[in-house]
Amino acid sequence: MKKSDLALNELEIEQFLSDVFPQLYADGEQQFFVENVEPYSARIRLKYHDRHLRPGGTFSGPSIMSLGDVTVWIMVLAHIGRVANSVTTSLNVNFLMKPDQVDLIAEGKLMKLGRRLAVGEVTIFSDGLASPVAHITATYSVPPK
Amino acid sequence: MKKSDLALNELEIEQFLSDVFPQLYADGEQQFFVENVEPYSARIRLKYHDRHLRPGGTFSGPSIMSLGDVTVWIMVLAHIGRVANSVTTSLNVNFLMKPDQVDLIAEGKLMKLGRRLAVGEVTIFSDGLASPVAHITATYSVPPK
């Protein structure tokens, strides 16, 4: 499978995100950037922004979980196209270290894309650092065609 | 252990939450209500509010995960007192059904409160309904005394 075989490219995914998840935009400003989508992988950037802060000035746990969740959703979309009703059925997160006050980078792998379920894993880094901030696995229920 | 042996009561916990997590307040309005705290259990209410909506008009996954996470944190606080730097180390969530457009009620149990780790489980319901919307387990790292 080649990148050109994907159902949606980076711009199309960002457009779809802004249509169906306006609440992902903080005060109308774009937060999630689809930097790269390949077959079975993706890299997503979450902009550093006060809105995500928890005590100590870092991203909150829920922001990090959202980023992992959205990254798996984006990989599913890239393969099956605009399907808003694909829903998360389970998610597991391990928080590994406090993020820095910089953007977060999510590196996702789509491990399974079955007829009913899709499963992805995502490692999240502070931009420019090698040690991961968090690791997430998420399962999506894929709607019947 | 009796309720009066807890380190903090419902009002004290809500006050502490508003001090250390101002971002839990949507536009300055209280969202999380500590309805009841007992030894090793708690009931927390998350007000229905547009801010949590995802397509279809229900609470978003991240809102539900936040509620589970906060519920375990509150049970830990109730036992060990005002300790802001207790952090989530892992969280697992199963989404069971789409929530209704009403408040969410979290029923939490603290399963372990050790010297290093605390583990809780939380079942989340749409207010007034018997079938759960989601189930969450979360582990917190407890700071040394």
Added chain:
Amino acid sequence: MKKSDLALNELEIEQFLSDVFPQLYADGEQQFFVENVEPYSARIRLKYHDRHLRPGGTFSGPSIMSLGDVTVWIMVLAHIGRVANSVTTSLNVNFLMKPDQVDLIAEGKLMKLGRRLAVGEVTIFSDGLASPVAHITATYSVPPK
């Protein structure tokens, strides 16, 4: 729903288990006992036996995970009948304390029984003790009718 509405009772489930999972029997001896099955709940006993031991003389992690997994499977079976090809899609376990050298008791709740997925949670105790040894959630893929 009443107990008599279940597709299988305790004895029928034990018989089915011994047919399809002979490896659950240690040297031909029954290990898992289906003590009680009710709508959306079950209690299963795992006999104390050297085979499960890890250093320190307790049940091993894999034995505890097996017990949680089997308990969810049994609750699914009790509702949908003899269906060997229902498979676990994900499982999460928190180990809470070292078990004693006695039988393990699993108290399971079936939280969801959908057309595609079933989700259960199981709390595991050392027989006679109040503090749980482990907590497990497991998701099963339910075959189409």
Added chain:
Amino acid sequence: MKKSDLALNELEIEQFLSDVFPQLYADGEQQFFVENVEPYSARIRLKYHDRHLRPGGTFSGPSIMSLGDVTVWIMVLAHIGRVANSVTTSLNVNFLMKPDQVDLIAEGKLMKLGRRLAVGEVTIFSDGLASPVAHITATYSVPPK
């Protein structure tokens, strides 16, 4: 960090495993092979053997979870040396496809090695195949020095 900086090499780990986990040996025969240990990664082989079979002739879920659990334990051992009382505190597994009737290969990464907790992730393959059979994350409690 170089391979020569590790506390234990492949043979030393296999020897320690056989000392403290004799039950990992099926009828006295070695099942787990430590093929390679590097800083923050490891590759472990589980021999195909009837003992692991479930209906349909594949490895059972508990065998796969054991392999993931042992792989994280081995990575921790390789870094901190012979410490039998490091225990699993939580484990999450996603089962992705039915394994073949061949050996299983576990590719592990140690994502965090802190003073209290170590966290690893493991992708498990049927020997020679590219699509993963399962993905596991596990957290270990590391004893104080």
